[in-house]
Amino acid sequence: MVIEPMGDEQITEAVRARYAGAARLRLREAADHAGPQDASGKTSEGACGCGDGCCGEAAKTQAIDPITTNLYDASDTPFDAALAASLGCGNPTALAQLSPGEDVLDLGSGGGLDVLLSARRIAPGGTAYGLDLTPEMLQLAERHRAEAGIENARFMLGAIERVPLPDAAVDVVISNCVINLSADKDAVLREAFRVLRPGGRFAVSDIVLLRDIPGELRAVVALWTGCISGALRDTDYVAKLTAAGFEDAGIEVTRRYDRAELEAMADQLDPTHLPAGMTLADAVQALDGAFASAFIRATKPA
């Protein structure tokens, strides 16, 4: 199969449709009080890797997803439903070192777990904002907020490329496995810089590429990790942060995806979405060690 490049609007629509499906699944499960969960509360359907509306029927297995599982200390994460619905690839709230009174923005807040965890840490006095372009995700997050009784969290509908907050509105920007999905990463980083106060912190978990790979393999990484758009090369991430005005930009790999993890995820990938002539075994071999989850840090000059 030849993978045609998508336009920005097509990417956004595909992302929205894919995460609307994941959120509807969780909302249905909540309504039924039962769902297809494994012991960790995760299924591969709707996971960051692949799922509903993206990689086809092959995605709809019950395998544990190595990208999204075991990211949070369960004893310090009292929001069970939000934890089960999380689709991140790290725990940016652990990176951000939040203090009472700070204001936080989560780009692509999904089911709201990182917003709720942040809200707890910045109380009293701080507000945690979650921004997401998928109305169904906002509905799910608001449900989780109400269940948790958290008062200092607000969820907003909108795109991370055009943040609906004024300049210098927050102390910390977090995000979890979202920026790799954006069709315009420069705009996202410019907006993060704009809404941060001087001295503010960018503390993000995301998927990165650790080495250059051919274009046709980038499309496969995108299918594997975010399904639609694709991860930045680690060095490009730092360069783009610096171009946006940030200082002290750095990347710390938290989880590498080597052969074992790729093989574990391979049954989530529809082989008909691979480039012509490429088998899953070829893709695993070519991508062994090429992408990772990482903490990405930077600071807005004081």
Ligand SMILES: C[S@@+](CC[C@H](N)C(=O)[O-])C[C@H]1O[C@@H](n2cnc3c(N)ncnc32)[C@H](O)[C@@H]1O
């Ligand atoms: C992989 S999920 C991660 C959700 C959440 N951060 C978490 O850790 O569970 C990606 C989320 O980002 C949202 N999203 C993707 N692209 C976006 C964009 N350009 N603007 C706003 N939200 C976006 C999706 O709707 C989805 O809820």
